[in-house]
Amino acid sequence: MKDELLLRTICKVSPVSIRIVDIKNRELICNCEWSTEQLGYTEEEFFTLSHNLFEKLVHPDDRPIQLKAYQSVFEQPDTPFQEYTIRVLKKNGVYEHLQIRxxxxxxxxxxxxxxVLSIATNVEEVVALKERIERQVNKLDLISFKNSHDLRGPVASILGLVQLIEHDGFDGAHAKELIDCLKRAVIKLDAVIHEINEHAFDE
Structure with a gap:
């Protein structure tokens, strides 16, 4: 009884989201006020929404992740903790990324x-930063690909045309044709460089 009272007291005053979940009944037993304040629900609303392991709050796409973590708790109860990240619905209708332990x-x-003791941490900023890094990496990959492939064609064409011009001279019968080809290659090269610059400075 003393342990239960201590846990409830800790949950109430905790500055992080701490919850105690009844696995058999799949619902909340104890909850800290901080978590309800962060999500915008009243205490009564949050306890009601906790039925079936917060099914109504967890994003449908993330529900399998949550259930797999709880299943792991059953299958490996001696493991110190199970950790996962899911999107949880706030009262204002916006989903927020939470890391659950x-x-x-x-x-x-x-x-x-x-x-089960459930500790939730808001990782919205971390997720946003990760997505931004992924976008930058994808942008660098695209620029690298264009540098390695799209630029090589026009450059090779220009070098080949220059060698022909040097060999035949501008007085040869194919001088105008070579110059036209050279012009097209330079225009294509300029277009590729312009495209690379657009990707490089695009936010």
């Missing part, structure tokens, strides 16, 4: 997990 808090008479 699950740890077995108590077991039943069969040594099976009975209650």
């Amino acid at each position: 699950l740890a077995v808090l108590a077991r039943d008479e069969f040594k099976k997990p009975k209650t």
